[in-house]
Each structure stands twice: as structure tokens, then as C-alpha cells.
Amino acid sequence: MTVTDERSTAAGPEVGRSRLRKEDQRLITGRTRWTDNIVLPGMLHAAMVRSPFAHANIRSIETEVAEQAPGVITVVTGADVKDTQGAVATAWPITTDQKTPDHLPIAIERVACAGEIVAVVVARTAAEARDAAELVDVDYEELPAILDGREAAEDAVLAHPSLGTNTSAVWRLDSAESGTGGNVEEEIAKARTDGIVIEREYRQQRLIPSFMEPRSTVVDPTGEQVTVWTSTQVPHLLRFLIAATTGMSESKIRVIAPDVGGGFGGKLQTTAEEFATLAAARRVGKPVKYTETRSESLVSGHHGRDQYQRLTLAASKDGTVTALKVDLIANLGAYVGLVGGGTPVLGAWMFNGIYKFKAYQFNLRTVLTNTTWVDAYRGAGRPEATFAIERIMDELAAELGADPLEIRERNWITHEEFPFASVAGMTYDSGNYEAATARAKELFDYDGLRREQQERRDRKDPVQLGIGVSTFTEMCGLAPSRVLGSLNYGAGGWEHASIRMLPTGKVEVITGTSPHGQGHETAWSQIAADRLGVPFEDIEVLHGDTQIAPRGLDTYGSRSLVVGGEAVVRAADKVVEKAKLVAAHLLEANAEDLDFSGGRFTVKGTDQGIGITEVAAAQFTSHNLAEGMESGIDADATFDPVTFSFPHGTHLCAMEVDTETGGTRMRRYVAVDDIGQVVNPLIVQGQVHGGLVQGIAQALWEEAVFDEQGTLVTGSFVDYTLPTAADTISFLTDNTTSPSTTNTLGTKGVGEAGCIASTPAVVNAIVDALRPLGIDDVRMPCTPERVWTAIQSAGASAGGEVSGGAQPHFDEDAPNQDGPEPGAAEAGQKGADQ
Amino acid sequence: MTRINVRVDGVTYTDEVEPRTLLVHYLREQLGKTGTVVGCDTSNCGACTVHLDGRSVKSCNVLALQADGHEVTTIEGLATDGRLHPMQQAFHECHALQCGYCTPGMIMQAIDVLNENPKPSEQEIREGLEGNLCRCTGYHNIVKAVQQVAGTGEGERA
Ligand code: FES
Ligand code: FES
Numbered sequence: 001m002t003v004t005d006e007r008s009t010a011a012g013p014e015v016g017r018s019r020l021r022k023e024d025q026r027l028i029t030g031r032t033r034w035t036d037n038i039v040l041p042g043m044l045h046a047a048m049v050r051s052p053f054a055h056a057n058i059r060s061i062e063t064e065v066a067e068q069a070p071g072v073i074t075v076v077t078g079a080d081v082k083d084t085q086g087a088v089a090t091a092w093p094i095t096t097d098q099k100t101p102d103h104l105p106i107a108i109e110r111v112a113c114a115g116e117i118v119a120v121v122v123a124r125t126a127a128e129a130r131d132a133a134e135l136v137d138v139d140y141e142e143l144p145a146i147l148d149g150r151e152a153a154e155d156a157v158l159a160h161p162s163l164g165t166n167t168s169a170v171w172r173l174d175s176a177e178s179g180t181g182g183n184v185e186e187e188i189a190k191a192r193t194d195g196i197v198i199e200r201e202y203r204q205q206r207l208i209p210s211f212m213e214p215r216s217t218v219v220d221p222t223g224e225q226v227t228v229w230t231s232t233q234v235p236h237l238l239r240f241l242i243a244a245t246t247g248m249s250e251s252k253i254r255v256i257a258p259d260v261g262g263g264f265g266g267k268l269q270t271t272a273e274e275f276a277t278l279a280a281a282r283r284v285g286k287p288v289k290y291t292e293t294r295s296e297s298l299v300s301g302h303h304g305r306d307q308y309q310r311l312t313l314a315a316s317k318d319g320t321v322t323a324l325k326v327d328l329i330a331n332l333g334a335y336v337g338l339v340g341g342g343t344p345v346l347g348a349w350m351f352n353g354i355y356k357f358k359a360y361q362f363n364l365r366t367v368l369t370n371t372t373w374v375d376a377y378r379g380a381g382r383p384e385a386t387f388a389i390e391r392i393m394d395e396l397a398a399e400l401g402a403d404p405l406e407i408r409e410r411n412w413i414t415h416e417e418f419p420f421a422s423v424a425g426m427t428y429d430s431g432n433y434e435a436a437t438a439r440a441k442e443l444f445d446y447d448g449l450r451r452e453q454q455e456r457r458d459r460k461d462p463v464q465l466g467i468g469v470s471t472f473t474e475m476c477g478l479a480p481s482r483v484l485g486s487l488n489y490g491a492g493g494w495e496h497a498s499i500r501m502l503p504t505g506k507v508e509v510i511t512g513t514s515p516h517g518q519g520h521e522t523a524w525s526q527i528a529a530d531r532l533g534v535p536f537e538d539i540e541v542l543h544g545d546t547q548i549a550p551r552g553l554d555t556y557g558s559r560s561l562v563v564g565g566e567a568v569v570r571a572a573d574k575v576v577e578k579a580k581l582v583a584a585h586l587l588e589a590n591a592e593d594l595d596f597s598g599g600r601f602t603v604k605g606t607d608q609g610i611g612i613t614e615v616a617a618a619q620f621t622s623h624n625l626a627e628g629m630e631s632g633i634d635a636d637a638t639f640d641p642v643t644f645s646f647p648h649g650t651h652l653c654a655m656e657v658d659t660e661t662g663g664t665r666m667r668r669y670v671a672v673d674d675i676g677q678v679v680n681p682l683i684v685q686g687q688v689h690g691g692l693v694q695g696i697a698q699a700l701w702e703e704a705v706f707d708e709q710g711t712l713v714t715g716s717f718v719d720y721t722l723p724t725a726a727d728t729i730s731f732l733t734d735n736t737t738s739p740s741t742t743n744t745l746g747t748k749g750v751g752e753a754g755c756i757a758s759t760p761a762v763v764n765a766i767v768d769a770l771r772p773l774g775i776d777d778v779r780m781p782c783t784p785e786r787v788w789t790a791i792q793s794a795g796a797s798a799g800g801e802v803s804g805g806a807q808p809h810f811d812e813d814a815p816n817q818d819g820p821e822p823g824a825a826e827a828g829q830k831g832a833d834q
Numbered sequence: 835m836t837r838i839n840v841r842v843d844g845v846t847y848t849d850e851v852e853p854r855t856l857l858v859h860y861l862r863e864q865l866g867k868t869g870t871v872v873g874c875d876t877s878n879c880g881a882c883t884v885h886l887d888g889r890s891v892k893s894c895n896v897l898a899l900q901a902d903g904h905e906v907t908t909i910e911g912l913a914t915d916g917r918l919h920p921m922q923q924a925f926h927e928c929h930a931l932q933c934g935y936c937t938p939g940m941i942m943q944a945i946d947v948l949n950e951n952p953k954p955s956e957q958e959i960r961e962g963l964e965g966n967l968c969r970c971t972g973y974h975n976i977v978k979a980v981q982q983v984a985g986t987g988e989g990e991r992a
Contacts (some may be wrong), residue, residue: 021926021929023934024926024934027937029910029913030908030938034935036871037862212879212933212968213933261934262932517934685975716875724973726957
């Protein structure tokens with residue numbers, strides 16, 4: 001029962017081929033090793049007792065009744081394990097005086113958000129554990145809770161009273177101070193008298209990553225080492241942080257990320273659940289499994305985004321941008337996550353986008369609230385920034401009555417100008433915005449759709465057409481260790497690879513990255529196959545186990561290929577260098593006289609040669625090595641990038657908006673991405689499709705909502721509305737190629753591109769459809785109700801330019817019709833401020 | 835405890851189950867059929883989809899008791915004589931999976947869609963898969979895979 005792959009016999013280099021994935025076989029036949037599938041002898045099950053309150057003191061925890069329940073082994077409270085439970089750590093304090101509240105896996109005195117763990121029930125079966133969790137009686141003293149980020153900044157109610165403030169950190173980037181550009185205030189003042197100033201506030205609603213595999217952890221403390229299987233993106237970081245916070249010896253901890261069902265940043269975390277399960281397992285001395293329910297996942301897995309963005313854009317009268325000032329409030333939730341504080345900082349270099357601003361300033365305030373903690377979600381800081389700049393560039397175009405693509409072209413970096421030093425202090429390696437845009441316009445039939453838009457406007461069609469543009473860039477490849485050091489990040493950004501040349505001709509590639517759906521086993525095989533000249537099929541990629549891949553920094557930030565892939569390249573090149581010496585001896589030639597190609601060493605000018613796999617066999621027996629030569633051609637490499645890579649693209653979206661109902665329908669979506677050299681086009685397209693839908697979902701459907709008490713209202717998949725196949729369309733995708741100059745293969749990273757680009761493209765399209773009504777914003781998610789409300793309130797002032805007396809087509813009291821957000825309507829009417 | 839008789843992937847089982855046991859938990863925990871997975875607790879995600887007497891059901895929405903006397907097919911029982919089901923092959927060829935967590939349920943549902951309607955339009959495929967969530971693929975290649983098996987649309991290959 002093997003998958004047949006008719007493409008595997010084609011000749012030519014592996015890199016650039018649409019190889020079908022090696023990973024698929026087990027996934028399509030149901031033989032996958034998810035953490036929750038793991039069963040160990042004597043294994044017990046944990047259930048978490050969680051706080052229903054957003055903020056409360058814990059007066060007492062009564063566990064006796066639960067402990068008497070059938071099958072219950074024990075109930076563990078935070079007090080029981082206070083010296084051994086470790087902590088949920090922050091890796092990135094963005095300032096030296098950042099306020100970072102202690103985050104205990106099992107809360108002891110106080111809970112700071114709903115869903116926090118207060119006790120762990122360990123029982124023979126998962127059902128018994130869950131039943132008994134209901135019997136744990138916790139006496140809470142409710143405290144006032146603060147939920148909204150902007151309100152939190154006022155410090156009227158404190159999320160952590162002992163800190164004295166809700167502000168965790170204030171961080172700033174200023175082009176005049178850093179010498180990368182001019183003075184932002186001066187440029188804005190100039191534009192106020194003799195140019196254009198556009199001021200806007202955008203809201204990045206809170207999202208939930210919603211990986212499909214609920215998080216699960218199995219801890220086996222019965223061996224000499226404690227083994228932790230867990231559904232994570234970061235096995236290496238987890239191992240380090242278990243050691244660093246529990247006092248266990250790092251060498252006694254083995255962390256394995258088996259098959260992991262999606263992450264999107266949501267599993268870029270060392271979680272309270274992992275530490276609580278570890279503490280429980282060590283306490284009972286037996287293997288313990290904990291698998292969350294979806295409802296637990298939505299409230300206790302970290303959330304993403306949640307920013308208030310104030311932007312001031314200055315331009316000259318002809319629409320040439322001069323300055324951009326950004327004031328951000330980022331809601332971190334109750335605790336500072338692993339990279340939670342740093343996530344909005346990653347936007348600092350991206351708000352300026354692909355445009356040539358003279359002056360730039362980025363001011364960030366991170367605040368703590370009594371909500372689920374917020375950390376990286378696909379794109380992490382860059383989608384938020386890209387949304388803001390791409391939205392406001394459309395506002396500038398509207399102000400000038402110009403085509404949004406024309407305004408972008410007037411301001412973007414031209415392809416002759418690379419490498420380009422941005423006003424935020426980054427050097428963009430390569431790109432060609434003109435080429436990507438031209439290709440996107442062609443695929444999209446831009447002119448044709450603009451014509452149709454005009455026709456619909458002219459005939460006052462109740463269904464209007466809007467065209468949204470997003471010409472984005474992003475930074476990939478986290479990250480140069482030295483840069484991370486300068487940003488106060490607690491780890492490096494290198495990546496490691498090892499290559500083992502087995503005597504039977506097979507090859508093991510060991511990577512420190514930790515994939516969870518991205519297809520690294522396939523892509524890494526392609527890279528190694530080309531470098532070593534061995535068949536794709538003969539390469540095995542190993543990862544995600546700290547015992548097998550001892551060195552690594554895992555998978556996030558579109559870093560795996562540009563950093564981890566480069567490490568594979570370098571390890572392979574070292575193998576070839578070592579093998580060359582063995583080959584020279586066997587061929588009785590000088591190493592300098594050998595050529596290496598297609599997996600064979602040949603003596604220049606002769607037909608004598610030997611294959612690299614034969615060399616591997618020869619070094620295995622070591623019967624005939626040169627005098628003094630060490631046996632072995634395996635090699636390790638660690639790659640630390642010197643800079644980031646900057647993929648970019650042009651995305652175009654056409655939305656139909658029914659002005660009578662507020663309903664929207666996607667007509668066409670084109671994504672042309674320049675991600676440098678493509679290793680596997682099939683995998684790249686898949687990454688783009690998936691990213692697009694996540695970004696589109698932010699624009700149209702998804703939002704994590706809390707009620708006034710701090711209870712997550714969108715606490716199940718009934719209310720947190722992920723898009724389905726029926727909500728989405730097929731996409732038109734293509735690539736243009738400007739190879740990166742920062743790594744050997746010229747690759748740039750693609751994991752987050754679709755998600756970064758699509759959100760503003762969709763909202764720009766909706767606003768474009770409604771702009772004749774005087775509407776210049778609709779708050780995300782642009783549900784029919786919000787669109788309809790924007791139309792209604794705009795119609796009141798604009799006199800209803802579109803015909804057809806719009807009637808409400810829904811009943812406000814009906815289920816699934818959330819009330820309008822206060823402020824949505826006003827935001828919709830705010831005009832350009834000159 | 836109640837006794838049930840079920841045939842799962844061609845094997846007959848007689849077991850004692852708690853009346854509240856969901857079919858998905860019976861499959862995973864008592865039979866070790868871990869190919870079928872759980873993605874939610876509100877019957878929204880479809881990750882647990884299996885066939886009950888040839889029709890797709892969400893096995894988290896069916897009690898093990900209700901399967902008494904019936905025939906269940908899971909993702910693990912699809913391939914016959916060492917050959918993948920055409921839908922499994924199409925998912926592979928069209929890159930219709932990334933992390934693969936939704937895949938078992940998605941494949942079982944996709945087969946059911948074509949059993950009901952062998953030549954569906956793209957929209958009919960999309961509506962047929964509406965009860966199955968995928969967070970990775972954006973559905974684009976899943977739809978293509980179903981089209982390939984149906985021999986319709988762009989997904990068709992020579
Ligand atoms: S597990 Fe989600 S529908 Fe069954
Ligand atoms: S492939 Fe990951 S959820 Fe569908």
C-alpha cells in the first residue's frame with residue numbers, strides 16, 4: 001500500500017520540482033502518531049480544573065470529594081507542587097524594565113484570566129478525570145477585571161494589582177533617532193500646511209489560531225530520563241525551559257514532538273498544560289496524558305493580534321508619501337507569552353511596507369489585561385503592520401482620487417533600487433514589485449473588473465463590486481542571533497542540521513526545525529538530494545525529538561527553509577568535502593583533481609570515478625583509509641543568518657457587496673508572490689492557499705469576543721466561526737522570482753505570506769465597493785451586519801447614493817447576530833483629516 | 835455496561851461499553867483505531883467522520899451503542915489489497931493535506947459526497963464538505979482532489 005508517484009522518475013535538479021510529499025502516506029491512511037494516540041503501560045489521564053472567572057483570588061481549594069471519586073489517583077494543586085512546577089516563561093522582555101507578571105502553570109493565590117488552571121485531577125481514565133474535575137470545589141473571591149487594551153492603558157482597573165500599572169512595556173523606533181531617516185513630526189507639520197495628512201485608527205481584532213489538532217501532552221517519568229511527547233512547534237525550547245524553570249537537569253529531559261496537527265504560532269509556546277502534566281506525572285510517578293477539549297483550547301491556548309493602531313500618514317500634494325507615525329496599543333492578555341511582548345515589535349520594521357518614507361516613528365505600548373494571553377499567530381506582528389499600511393495607502397489614493405495601484409507605484413521601491421535600506425533600518429535584499437504587480441493585474445483582469453465596477457456604479461446596482469489591493473512585503477527567517485541579542489531576546493536565531501551517510505547508501509538528514517504540516521521531510525530531501533547527488537527516495541529526514549535532533553531552535557517565523565534549509569545545504573557541502581578526501585585516496589588521485597557532480601567523484605580528464613555512497617560504505621569498513629585519516633564523512637552545520645529575507649507580492653481581491661443586505665461574496669482572488677527560489681512549487685502553493693484563507697477569515701469572519709465578565713463568548717467552534725469549504729473560493733496563484741541574496745539557495749520563506757497579504761486586500765475591496773457611499777472603513781471582521789450598519793449610518797449622511805431602500809434582512813434578536821460594535825459606525829464615517 | 839456487536843473495517847467485535855461512550859472514543863480507545871481523530875466537542879469539525887453502513891457520520895455524534903449491529907468503515911479500512919482508495923491517492927497527488935489532522939475525516943466525507951453525487955459542481959463539492967474544517971489548506975486543493983476523482987473540473991489529470 002504505497003503511494004504511487006509518477007513524477008519521481010523525471011530527471012533534472014530536485015529543487016524547483018513539484019515533488020509529492022513523503023509525509024502523506026501515513027497521514028492519508030490513518031497511521032499518524034498524534035500525541036493523543038500514544039498509549040503507555042500504566043498510563044493515567046489528567047483533567048484540568050479551570051477558573052471560570054477572569055480575575056479572582058483563590059480562597060481555598062477543596063479536593064477531598066474529587067479524590068474519593070472512582071478511579072481518581074490524586075488531585076494536584078499549585079501549592080502541592082509549588083517548588084517543582086516550574087513556570088511559563090517569557091523569552092523576550094522587549095525592554096529591560098518590562099513588567100512581566102509571574103505565570104505559574106497551576107495558579108496558587110490568584111487567577112488573572114478565565115481558563116487558568118487551578119488544579120489537576122489524575123485518574124485511571126480520561127472520563128473519570130473529567131468527571132472528578134467537576135467535584136473540585138474552589139472558593140474564589142472575584143476581583144474587578146479589565147479586558148480591553150485601550151481601557152487598560154488608562155490603569156483604572158489593574159489586571160495585576162501588585163504591578164501598579166497595566167503597561168508592560170513602552171517601545172519605540174524613530175528614524176531620526178536611529179539615523180535611518182528624517183524627523184517624523186517635522187514632516188507631518190509640513191504636510192499639514194502644504195500637503196496631505198491622513199489619520200486613521202484601525203482595530204486588529206483578537207483571533208484564535210485554531211490549529212485542528214487539540215494540544216496534547218504525555219509525560220513518562222518512569223525511565224532514567226523524563227520523556228515528554230507534546231503537540232508543539234518548539235520541542236527544543238520546551239526542553240530548555242523545563243530545565244531552566246523546574247531545576248530538572250536538562251540531560252534528564254527528552255522532548256518529542258510527534259506528528260503535530262497544525263500550529264500557526266498557536267503551538268509556539270511552552271504551555272501551562274505541559275508543565276502541569278509534567279508536575280502531575282512526576283508526583284504520581286506514572287505516565288500521564290492530558291488532551292484538551294476544543295473548548296479548553298479556545299480559551300486557554302494563546303490568542304493572536306488584538307491591537308489598536310493609530311496611524312498618521314503625511315504626503316505631498318502629488319501623493320508622494322513623506323512620513324508615517326504609528327501609535328500602537330497591544331493587548332497581551334493576562335501574561336507575557338514566550339514571544340508575546342515581542343510579537344508587536346516585529347511589526348516595527350513592517351509598517352513602512354514597500355514604500356519610500358522619509359521619516360518614520362513607531363510607538364508601542366503593550367498592556368496586560370484579564371484575558372487569555374496573546375502571542376504569535378501566523379505572521380506575528382507583520383500582518384497587523386501590513387494591514388495598517390495597505391489600508392491607509394488606499395485612503396491616500398482615495399483622497400487623491402487616484403487608482404490605488406498608481407499611488408503605490410509612485411511610492412514603492414523600484415527594482416533597480418535593491419538592496420534597499422528602509423526608513424525603519426532594515427535592508428531589503430531583493431524584489432521586483434513592478435513584475436509581481438504586472439503579473440497579478442494580468443491574471444486578475446484588473447482593467448476588466450474596474451470597468452465592471454464602473455458599470456455597476458453607473459446603473460446603481462444594489463450589488464456593488466470592490467477591488468482590493470495589497471502590495472506587501474514581510475521579513476522572514478528569524479533570525480540573525482546578533483539582531484536578536486540587540487533586541488533583548490533570550491535565545492539565538494541559528495539553526496542546525498546533521499547529515500549521516502549510512503553504509504547502505506541511505507542518508508539521514510537531521511534538522512533542528514520542527515515541522516507540523518509544512519512538508520519539510522519532502523523539501524529537505526530535495527535540497528539534500530541535489531547537494532549530495534543521491535536519490536530523493538534514499539533520504540530520510542529526522543526531526544522533532546531532542547534525542548535525535550539535539551540541536552535546534554524549531555519552527556516559526558517562516559524561518560525553517562531560509563535558516564534550517566541553509567543549514568542542510570552547509571552540512572551537505574561539508575559531507576562532500578570530507579568524502580572527497582576519502583575518494584581521492586581510493587582513486588589514488590589528488591583531491592584537487594576531483595570533480596563532484598551527480599553524486600560521483602571523478603578524476604578530471606579520466607573516466608575513473610567513485611560514487612559518494614560507495615565512499616560512505618568504504619568509510620564504514622575503513623579497511624582502506626589514508627594513513628592517519630579519521631573514519632567518517634558525516635557532518636554537522638549550524639547556520640546563523642546575517643540578515644532577514646524579504647519576500648513580497650501583489651494580491652488583488654474582488655468582492656461583491658450587496659448594499660441591501662450587507663452580504664459579501666468573493667468573486668476573484670489573485671496572489672502573485674515573490675518568495676525567491678522555490679524548492680517545491682506544490683508545497684508553496686499549498687502554503688499560500690492556507691495562508692490566504694486564514695487572512696481572509698480575519699477580514700470576514702473570525703473574532704474572539706469576551707463578555708463584560710471576561711468569559712470567552714466565542715468559546716467553541718459554534719461561535720468562533722472558522723471558514724468552511726463553502727465559504728471560500730479557488731484562488732489564482734503565481735510566482736515571480738527575485739532570488740534572495742542572504743542564503744545559498746536564494747529562498748525567502750513563504751509560510752506566512754498569504755496570511756499577511758490577504759486581510760487588507762479583502763477589506764480594501766469591501767471599502768472600495770462602498771466608497772461612493774462615503775464609507776472609508778468597516779471594522780473587521782466585516783460581517784454582513786457590520787457592512788450593513790456601515791451602509792445605514794453612511795446613508796443617513798450621504799443621502800443614499802445607491803438606490804434601493806435598504807431594509808434590514810435580519811432580526812437583531814435572532815441567534816448568531818451579534819450586536820454592532822460601538823464605534824464601528826463612527827469609524828466608518830470618519831473622513832480624511834487634512 | 836452494555837454489550838454491542840459491530841463490524842469495523844472488516845472485523846467483527848463484541849464489546850462491553852458504557853452507555854455514554856461515543857463511537858469515536860470506542861474506536862480510538864477500545865479498538866485502537868486512532869486514525870480517526872477528535873477535533874472539537876461541538877460536532878463542528880468533522881475530523882471524526884467515518885462511514886456507518888456506507889454513509890458518512892460524525893463519530894463524535896453517535897453513541898457506540900447506536901453502532902450495535904452495524905458496519906463501520908474508518909480511514910484505516912479504506913485501502914483494499916494494499917491499494918489506496920482513489921480518494922486517498924487524489925489527496926496525495928493534489929497536495930490536499932498539510933498537517934493531515936483533518937484528512938481522515940475529510941477523505942471519508944469526500945467519498946460520501948461522490949457516492950451521493952458522482953459528478954458534482956465545484957459549489958456542490960464545497961457544500962458537501964461544509965461540515966469538515968481544515969485550517970491548513972484553505973480547501974483549494976481538497977476541492978481539486980475531489981474533482982480529480984470525479985473526473986470533473988481543473989483537478990482532472992490525464
Ligand atoms: S470531533 Fe469535531 S465533529 Fe466530531
Ligand atoms: S491539513 Fe491541517 S487541518 Fe487540514
